[in-house]
Amino acid sequence: MAASTETPEPWYLALLGFAEHFRTSSPPKIRLCVHCLQAVFQFKPPPRVEARTHLQLGSVLYRHTKNSELAQTHLEKAWFISQQISQFEDVKFEAASILSEFYCQQNLVDSAKPVLRKAIQISQQTPYWHCRLLFQLAQLHTLEKDLVSACDLLGVGAEYARVMGSEYTRSLFLLSKGMLLLMERKLSEVHPLLTLCGTIVENWQGNPIQKESLRVFFLVLQVTHYLDAGQVKSVKPCLKQLQQCIQTISTLHDDEILPTNPAALFHWLPKEHMCVLVYLVTVMHSMQAGYLEKAQKYTDKALMQLEKLKMLDNSPILSTFQVILLEHIIMCRLVTGHKATALQEISQVCQLCQQSPRLFTNHAAQLHTLLGLYCISVNCMDNAEAQFTAALQMTTHQELWTFIVTNLASVYIREGNRHQELYSLLERINPDHNFPVRRFLRETLKMSNAEDLNRLTACSLVLLGHIFFVLGNHRESNNMVVPAMQLASKIPDMSVQLWSSALLKDLNKACGNTMDAHEAAQMHQNFSQQLLQDHIAACSLPEHNLISWTDGLPPVQFQPQNGPTTSLAGLL
Structure with a gap:
């Protein structure tokens, strides 16, 4: 018996229940x-039931099977049939x-765009x-x-949400646009947009969790903009606000009451994801400021939280x-x-990239760069060059x-015989590379001091100390090396x-301070021993073979190493 009335037929309800x-x-x-679900079609159902069943079948096949051809057929039929039916918005747009x-x-992608454009037009x-x-x-x-088109659409969405009376969703559109403008480095457009967002978010009176989540989104953009x-010094007040904000959110209970405005039925991120994101920007700040133990502490917390979340949720953003x-x-x-x-x-990053082609596309350059930095640290200069070239x-x-x-x-500098390549590289970085070294280093020192960039300050100090030592200005050299x-x-x-x-050993020796020279030599020996032991441990790992990988997806398995194959002297 065909279902011709509005009330669902018993056979339909039974089949749906079983499914x-x-x-x-x-x-x-x-x-x-x-x-x-396929059995529903045996009853020659009316168009509404037919379209809904095609949608249900397409969704199940897409989400739970590898039968992409059949999934596509059902989803296309659901979209085609539902467009002919009035008052059928949920099925049509889903x-x-x-x-x-x-x-x-x-x-x-070229098939997806016209479907979305048509759906936007009629919704x-x-x-x-x-x-x-x-x-x-x-x-x-x-x-x-294509960030320009994306920004245009988010602008359209913000205006539509304003007309619909949802300042909350308007803020989500504007903050998303701000995020893309930051990615594009369109800073002249970012400033007024973030100012507008800040005003809207502070003035909006609504669901406390929604308000705080907007504040987290806004503050994350501000913090990353500063970083x-x-x-790193100027950002501290914003970062503190962000950390307080996430603490507030974690104490709030999710309201079961849904917003009355259908345009406001969105949320930016789940609370747990926001928590990981705040850990992440805190790690970025600690890393830039040179508080590496703090960075490690927050990374450990974030990774533990991620492991728990990934057991329940396979959202790509977590990876x-x-x-x-x-x-x-x-x-x-x-x-x-x-x-x-x-x-x-x-190696862990390699494994994560193996599981997701998109993740690999977005992080391949960073992965080769990290391998290049590792190669420098173990004195494998040819491999370092190959990794950086690939990146x-x-x-x-x-x-x-x-x-x-x-x-x-x-x-090139460490290899010592690559002057031509070095000069052509410097030409690409800065065509005017005949600059006064000490003046530039002092300016670097001034900038890094002003913003508490500890690593940059330490590196600038030790390099200046080295220059003064070579020039025979031992007193000035000492004034730089001790704080470094x-x-x-x-x-x-x-x-x-180590440097x-x-x-300090050479300085004290030159100045005749035998005791201090001996103490510095002992320190140098201790650092050298630590580095050498770590060098041997690293080069003995099977993962050390990754230094030879420069093309395609990262290898899954590694051959065992017999021991270090690089010169230890170059480290010191």
Whole structure:
């Protein structure tokens, strides 16, 4: 009997009940669920039931099976049939949303765009879906690196939300636009936008959790904006506000009362994800400021939280957070002289990238850069050069490009016989490289002191101390090296400690201070021993073979090492 009335037929309810029972079984019985849904078509159902069933089948096949062809057929039919039916918004726009998501997963982005555009065009009377589809198309453009189109759509969404009377969703659109403008380095547009957002967020009176989550979003953008500019001292008040904000959120209970305005049925991130994000920006701050033990403490907390979350939630953003945290802690380990641990963490990043092609695309350049830094630390200069060269081919990001090229220049300097390559590289970094070294170093020192950039201060001091020592100005050299040593111990920066102790030994020897020279020599010996032991441990790991990988996906398995194959003398 065909279902022709508005009231669902008993056979339809029975089949739906069975399908849902099989879908939610433990483990899910997807094949039986699909059979139940397919059986609906045997009854020649009316268009509404037909469209909804195609949507349910397409969703189940897409989410739970590898039968992408059949999933596509059902989702396309759901979208086509539902467009012919009036007052059928939920099925119509959910079909458009899932079909577009499916197309993107199959790398059929050009098929996804017209579906989303059509759905946006016909959803203006349905505020929730109109906003959601605008966010989805903006995200699609962002993944394609078309940030201009994404920003335009977010601007349209902000204006629509304002007209619909939802200042909350307007803020979400504007903050998302601010995030993309920061990525594009359009700082002249970021400032007025963040100022406007700050005013809207502070004045908005609504659900406390929604308000605090907007404040977290706003403050995360402010903090990253400051950190991008290297202003680690100026950012402290904002960072403190952000940390207080996340503490407030963790004490609030989620209200079960949904917003009355359908345009406001969104949330930015779950509380637990926000907590990890705040740990992440705190790690970024500690890393830049040179508080590496603090960075390690917060990384450990964040990674523990991530492990718990990933047991329950396979959201891709969690893997992204994990990779960024590992990238930061790897740099910390290399600075503090823990190369073996850094190498094992680089291997963890490789494994995460193996599981997600998109993650690998976004982080391949950083991964090769980290391997290049590791190669320098174990004195494998040819491998370091190969890693940095590979990284340069994979990035268009200006800051990362400069960082890689600067490290490549340091490889050429350490090799000693690469003057031509060095000069051509310096030409690319700064065509006017005939600058007064001491004046520039003093200016660097002034800037780093003003913003509490401890590592930059320590490196500038020890380099100036070295220059003064070579020039025979022992007193001025001592004035630089002693504070460099103190600062390096506080960070702690093993390379600067090694360099400073060697300089102190030579300085005291030159000045006839035998006792002080002996003490500095002992310190230098201790640092050398620590570095050598770590060097041997790192080079003996099977993961050390990663230094030879420069192309394609990272290897999954590594051959065991027989021991270090590099010169230890170059380290010292």
